Amino acid sequence: MAKSQIPDALLVQMYVSGDEAALATLIKRHQARLYNFIYSKVGDRDLADDFFQDTFIKVVNTLKSGSFYNEKGKFLPWIMRIASNLIVDYFRKNKNIKMQRDTDEFSIFSIIKDSEPGIETVMISNQINFDLSKIIEELPEDQKQVLIMRYYNDMSFKEIAEITGTSLNTCLGRMRYAIQNLRKIIEKNQISLTA
Template identity: 65%
Template sequence: MAKTQLPDAILVNRYIDGDENSLAILVERHQSKIYGYIYSKVSDRDLTEDIFQETFFKVIHTLKSKKYYNEEGKFLSWVLRIANNLIVDKFRNDKKMLMKRDTDEFSVFSSLTDNAPNIEKELIKNQVDIDLKKIIQKLPHDQKEVLMMRYYSDMSFKEIADITGVSVNTTLGRMRYAITNLRKVIEKNQIYLPS
């Protein structure tokens, strides 16, 4: 079996035993999900880079010291928990930091494209995007968190459950309530969402 196909647990053990290349494989394997998760929380590329690097500094320090790493859990979930703790620490230290996506570059509707765009469609899309962001921010924290991780970070429900420390069923329930609450607000306020 090629080294790049080895399970995370084996690569972690090899890294602990001194094989530096094993960590490089783990980073390459999971960097897009970790980076995406951090960015979904902080909405700033420079800050995302800083937290991403600090996350792996902590990973390296923990693995080299051979303590606090629990092999029962998945490597990715463990790293995402470290990243999440760093984000929370940063948020506590800087009350001005927004914990939401606020850029047009990664809009909810960025995947909706039209080969013949016009000003009216663009204005409608922008207004709907603004309205949807406001609605999402009004959801209870646990529902908003699951929704953001699922749709902005493209995480599985199992990964979300591991990070938030609840069961998969609880995670699924929170997502269901989030979508139900979004629909109620959209219907109540007669918000038009183009298909």
């Protein structure tokens, strides 16, 4: 009789008596149903392969030690139960990941910090920049030009002097007057430019 027609119970007996090919037949016969059963529970191919392998290792160990298996003709339900128990054990173990809750003494956020500025800081910063740009608009044109080139365009005084066609000292002087005038406007209008 071809191996594919032999009932499970007989194949198990043949395997226990030393016929390794009987195990190959059993695996071939039930691999699809068992694998799909495992996959339906875990939803991951690699994990399903691991469980499939562990299930048959358990089957091999049990049959070779000649104990526990006495369910004649019920090979598939038996291996499915083994797989199911392995899956339940796995998820039970993985559920026990320690959870950290905040207490009065310790907060996890004292260790983990968010480096991004908060929405409040961003809004205040935008407001300051907006106020400052309005004050700068009040400055005389030559002073405003030097200040913008220096701070907003990040140019050196030498470059500013070359572009504006003035001496370095004139640029430095205009910058000094620009800063003094800004202070005056801020004090006069009692503007606060700090967060």
